[in-house]
Amino acid sequence: MTNAPSSEPAILETTVAVVLAAGADAASRQLLTSPLGDSTVAEVALRNVRAVFPAQQIIVVTAPGDTELRDRLGADLIYVEQAESLGTGNAVAAAREALPAGAETILVTYADTPLLRPESIRGILNRFDLTGRQLTLLSAIVTGEFPHGDILRGADGRITEVLEHDEIPSTVEGATHEINVGTYVSNGVKLLNQIDALAATSDHRLTSVVKRAIDSGDEIETYRIYDTDEVQGINTTTELEEAESIVLKRLFVPRKNTDTKIVFGTGGWRAVIGEGYTLANVRRLCQAIANEAIRSGKDAAGVVIGGDRRFLSRESAEAAAEVFAGNNIPVVLLPDDVPTPLVTFAAPFLGKTYGIIITSSHNPPEWNGMKVFRADGSLPLDDETDRFQDEANELTVKDIVTLDLAVARAAGIVVDQTLTSEYVDAIEAIIDVEAVRGSNLNVVVDPMYGTSQLTLGTILSDMRVRAEFIHAAHNPLFGGIAPAPDLQRLNALISMIKEGNGRYDLGMATDGDSDRIGIVDEQGEYVSTNDLLLLLYWYLHEVRGEKGGVVRNLATTHMLDRLAAHFGEESFECKVGFKHVTAGMDKIGAVLGGESSGGLTVRGWILGKDGIFACALVAEMLARTGKRISELREMIYEITGRLYSLEAGVPATPDMRVAVPRRLAAEPLTHIGSYPVVSIDHTDGTKILLENDNWALLRFSGTEPVLRMFVEADSPEKAEELLDWLRGFVTA
Structure with missing residues (x-):
């Protein structure tokens, strides 16, 4: 169980939360322990209260002898029993003897209203504190019928009456009206005195306290919630089903202001800059990775860190280096901007425990993120990234250990090193550079303002390929588009080839971090990655003589399966995510693995996708076959047939x-x-x-x-x- 965050309304220290969980009858109590999402109704409700209040300031009012609820909610909370089910006011009064010393304010909420957000609890507390009113209600504007009472206001906006649900005129049905959600904040002494006075008249309802305050001339304040999902109470199985849908939906709502958790997807951690992606989160994630390296005894091998051309990438790479250095983990820091596949290559080349690249790949320019590679250059599987993100999300600023970069460099624990030549040499050891020389290939390359121009340009130059680069400048806005090498974003490349009237043999493109490839043939037609994978699989098998099956993700063409069957080899389908592709390649000894979104690698190269290597391999294929892309496609279709x-x-x-x-x-x-x-x-x-x-x-x-x-x-x-x-x- 966690304590409340430090940045809360000022009155929190003198406020106690009273959560009513006694229920009106056995059926309502059973609903409190019914499943909702990953826990139960009452647990979800208390989870939201715990997000604001520490356990020692939460009183749960239960029915007599209800031990099941106590067992579920945790022994660290304060429990009292409501001796008789007389009403909500009586339930609050039952908490009197358990109030902590110094409790001046009481917040009343319900265990059967589990969808009330922590933000709304903070909002009503803050409104109560700032306005100085003696009583603040939670309200909502709704349309149609809800099982709540109504709030009526005068011409001046002040509350004039609070109705019970059964007092609402039938004319309200279908209309827009303001309801009393049922959560209150009040001066504790005054609230309990009012409850006692009403109890003497056998009235045990909290709404009567509100009516009494209005009648005595007190001005009532409200805090309004706008997400009407929060109003959903659970008093029937139908309402429980509705709540389940809301809980599921909330799992996918982007939390822009209050939730900046680190969450790994299929290709690393990515988030919008200034919201989820911050230097603080970069440091938290790096601390979690450093902790894992230390626990596993692999810290001495160190890490290699690089960044691409996105906004904050250089600053993030340096912040990451400071965290690892602060944890006594040696760092090789790659200068300038580098392609993701270079970092994938660097981890095993340097013998590092992890390779880290600051990038958001092909996402729009307002995003950034981080990819992590293991010692062999492969992406961590889900159980590993889950450990990284879960630990990082639990860390606070005080948990981060850093060492100033200038000091770390002077001490030699951070070393700046360029690996461009080593990476290029490793590619050229696999690619038949000599076969391409003399082929007189003329290509246009669109790095999409990304990071491939130095490495790919060097390789093409070594091959004596005439290459013209477009969109090669450093532009963190990527020309205003997402740097993904697909048909919709390669208009300039396509137009240049078409307008060249046969001058160019090929158009090549790489995405923002250079791990994906896009190809345009000599006629200016975009070649899908599905078709490119077919060509390369055929070429590796028939021209290079490299035997072995093929791995594709489930969103990639089944024509690869047909070609594998033609070769008498195995095809293997895997989940989306290149880590699953490389795992599948290892499983069946495949010669090629790829995905329709532009990523591929071959056996013997890195365990990650590489758009730069792929471009070099395509150039080799054209040179060694002496054929154009369009000719090769038609030849392959004769074998596999055509799927679209x-x-x-x-x-x-x-x-x-x-x-x-x-x-x-x-x-x-x-x-x-x-x-x-x-x-x-x-x-x-x-x-x-x-x-x-x-x-x-x-x-x-x-x-x-x-x-x-x-x-x-x-x-x-x-x-x-x-x-x-x-x-x-x-x-x-």
């Missing part, structure tokens, strides 16, 4: 994240349109398999708030038909 892929994405709203999986579970699919469903795979998202290697996939992105839709079909028309069906399904 399409993809789209829509913003992944919280409602959608709840509704889409539920609809898929509730309505088992037998057809997509007129096409029969062969099987459905829920390994990663929902993949719907049709006849003849046709398929459709719905999957929520692990790196962006997007629902991705992928299809592959026998014809462009059928592919469009399948994609339209998916669009209709998710927006219905």
Whole structure:
């Protein structure tokens, strides 16, 4: 159990939270221990109260002999029993003898209203403190009927009456009105005195305290909540089901101001700069990684750290270096900006425990993040990244150990080192540079304002390839677009090749951190990564003579499976995330692994995707085959047949994240349109398999708030038909 954060309303130290959990009857008490999300109704409610109050200032009022609730909520809270179920005022009075010394203010809330946010609790406390009123209510503006009383106001805005639910006129139904949510903050002595006075008249309702205050001329303050989901009480099983939907939806709501937790996706940790992505979070995450290295006895080997061209990347890399140095962990700090695959290469090349790159890959320019690589250059699996993020999120500023960078450099625990030549040499040891020389290849390269121009430019120069670079300047805004090398963002590259009238043999592109590739053929046609993987798999097998299967993620073309079957080799499907691709390659001894989003690697190279290496390999393929990309594609289609892929994405709203999986579970699919469903795979998202290697996939992105839709079909028309069906399904 955690104590309250330090930045809370000033009155918190003299306030006690009284949580009413006795219930009106056995049925209502049973609902309190019913499952809600990952715990129970009462536990969710208390979790929100605990986020504001320390345990010693929380009193839970239970029914007589209710030990189950105590066992669930924790022994560190204060418990009292309501001897008789007389009403809410009587329940508050039962807490009198347990009030801590110095308690001046009482907040009253309910265990059966679990969706009240900690922010709203802070808000009502702050409003009570600042206005000086004796009583503050939590209110909400709603439309339609709610099981709450109404608040009526006069022309001057002051509260004139608070009605019980059964006192509300029927004309209110369907109309917009202000309700009394039922959470109160009051001067403790005055509240208890009012409860006692009303009890003498056999009135035990808290709302009567409010009415009495109004009648005596007291001005009542309100704090209004605007998320009406918070109003949801749980008094019936139907309301419990509604609450479950709200809890699920909240899991996916971006928390912009109050929740800056570090969360790893499929490609590292990424967040919007100034919100989740801050230098403070960079330090917390690095401290967690340093702790893991020390615990495992691998700290002496040290780490290698680099950054790309994004805003704050250099400052973040230096902040990371200070944390590792402060923990006595040696650091190799790569100067300037570097590609992600260079850091992937650097970890095993230098024998480091971890490689760390500050980047947000292909995300829009307002994002940044961090990728972590293990000693062998592979991405950590989920259990490892879960440990990193969970520990980092528990750390405070006081837990971070740093050493000033200038001191660390002078002491030699941080060493600046350039590895560009070593990385280029390692690629050229695998790529047949000599075969490309003399081929007279002429290419255009679009690094998309990213980090590939130095390394890729050096390799192409060594190959004697004539290369023209566009968008090569250092621009943290990436020209105002996300630096992803896909069809929609390579218009300049496509236009340049088309306008060259046969001058160029190829267009190459890499994303912001250079681990993805995009290709445009000599005619100015964008070549999908699905097709590129087919070409490279054929080339590695038939020209280079490298045998072995192929690994693809579940969003990548099934034509690879057809080509593998033609070769008599194995194809392996894995979850999205390149760590799963490299794990699959190791499992079957594959020669190639890739994903439709632009990432690939080959056996014998790094255990991560590399757009720079991929560009060099494509140049080698053209030189050694003597064929154009368009010619190679037609040749491969003769072997595999043709499948047509399409993809789209829509913003992944919280409602959608709840509704889409539920609809898929509730309505088992037998057809997509007129096409029969062969099987459905829920390994990663929902993949719907049709006849003849046709398929459709719905999957929520692990790196962006997007629902991705992928299809592959026998014809462009059928592919469009399948994609339209998916669009209709998710927006219905």
